[in-house]
Amino acid sequence: MSKILIIDDEIMITSTLSTLIQMMLDYEVFTSNDPKQLIESGLLDEEKIDLVISDFIMPYMNGLDLLSLIKKKQPHIVPILLTGYSDKESAIKSINDLGLYYYLEKPWDNNELIKVIENGIEKSKLENELKQKLVIIEKKNNEITRLYDLLRRDYDQEMDNVLEFVITLSNLVEAKDAYTENHTRRVADIAIALGKHMMLNKEQLKYLELGAIIHDIGKVSTPESILNKPGKLTPEEFEIMKDHPVAGARIVKPITALQKTSEMVLSHHEKLDGSGYPNGSTADKIDIETRIIAVADIFDALYTDRPYRKGMTLEQSIGILDSDVIAGKIDGRLVHILKEMIGSGEISKIYHEY
Numbered sequence: 001m002s003k004i005l006i007i008d009d010e011i012m013i014t015s016t017l018s019t020l021i022q023m024m025l026d027y028e029v030f031t032s033n034d035p036k037q038l039i040e041s042g043l044l045d046e047e048k049i050d051l052v053i054s055d056f057i058m059p060y061m062n063g064l065d066l067l068s069l070i071k072k073k074q075p076h077i078v079p080i081l082l083t084g085y086s087d088k089e090s091a092i093k094s095i096n097d098l099g100l101y102y103y104l105e106k107p108w109d110n111n112e113l114i115k116v117i118e119n120g121i122e123k124s125k126l127e128n129e130l131k132q133k134l135v136i137i138e139k140k141n142n143e144i145t146r147l148y149d150l151l152r153r154d155y156d157q158e159m160d161n162v163l164e165f166v167i168t169l170s171n172l173v174e175a176k177d178a179y180t181e182n183h184t185r186r187v188a189d190i191a192i193a194l195g196k197h198m199m200l201n202k203e204q205l206k207y208l209e210l211g212a213i214i215h216d217i218g219k220v221s222t223p224e225s226i227l228n229k230p231g232k233l234t235p236e237e238f239e240i241m242k243d244h245p246v247a248g249a250r251i252v253k254p255i256t257a258l259q260k261t262s263e264m265v266l267s268h269h270e271k272l273d274g275s276g277y278p279n280g281s282t283a284d285k286i287d288i289e290t291r292i293i294a295v296a297d298i299f300d301a302l303y304t305d306r307p308y309r310k311g312m313t314l315e316q317s318i319g320i321l322d323s324d325v326i327a328g329k330i331d332g333r334l335v336h337i338l339k340e341m342i343g344s345g346e347i348s349k350i351y352h353e354y
């Protein structure tokens with residue numbers, strides 16, 4: 001039940017108001033005829049009052065000072081001032097200072113008084129509900145932030161473990177294939193740079209890096225005699241070589257943390273015009289991450305030494321990429337970015353490192 005406090009030094013007024021409110025509204029009413037007594041009574045410490053109506057001119061303390069004191073003790077309270085006509089100015093001034101809800105002039109109109117009290121109590125209830133809801137929302141928010149931090153930490157830790165595992169796997173291939181030494185790391189660095197230029201988000205970039213490092217993992221099942229053959233591969237040997245994307249995807253797919261890279265591993269030799277392998281997929285089936293790895297992989301293969309030939313110059317390598325773009329095999333946007341990276345020195349930095 002809502003609680004109302006009425007303070008006026010005239011007993012006639014407190015008793016009239018009290019009777020009126022109890023008749024018209026189902027509220028509990030407390031009254032006081034002396035501010036000093038009220039403060040000393042401890043009522044304000046014991047009871048949670050929802051609304052207070054105070055007279056202005058009283059002995060010991062005026063209504064505004066009393067209301068401000070009460071508001072300090074009970075900040076949620078709705079304060080109403082009962083004033084004579086001559087005190088109106090002070091009441092208006094205190095509306096803002098004190099957060100006065102309303103002022104009523106004596107003699108008051110009963111209907112107006114009841115309406116003001118009802119509205120004041122309603123306001124107080126709504127504010128309380130809102131506060132409670134805010135507290136609940138803040139608690140939930142804190143809990144969500146805490147859980148998110150925990151997940152984030154677990155996720156980062158998991159990603160670090162996965163990265164280590166992936167590097168170990170790719171080392172397996174590099175140990176077998178003289179050509180791939182540092183190839184995967186360079187492809188990964190070029191891929192990350194291309195990915196950033198293509199505005200991939202942080203998570204996409206992370207998987208792109210993993211995918212690039214692991215893209216040739218299937219070569220663990222390719223015979224070394226084919227991998228390190230100094231001359232050109234026979235058609236039969238090339239067919240065996242072409243198995244490595246499928247073999248790689250088979251290795252990667254069952255590992256949950258690497259599932260997002262399996263498409264990159266499977267399709268890094270696909271061409272946008274459908275002339276690639278293993279599935280002859282076309283542009284609509286080849287995602288941006290796979291296209292990026294393809295361009296980075298081809299560029300590095302052209303630019304660095306192979307078992308059967310020396311690496312090409314930058315101009316020659318880009319020339320071949322350009323003709324692949326014209327033929328509709330690889331993504332022209334990526335080759336364009338690659339040229340910009342050559343111009344800005346980004347590429348030579350990567351090759352300087354590995």
Ligand SMILES: [Fe+2]
Nearest residue numbers: 215216268269
């Ligand atoms: Fe490959």
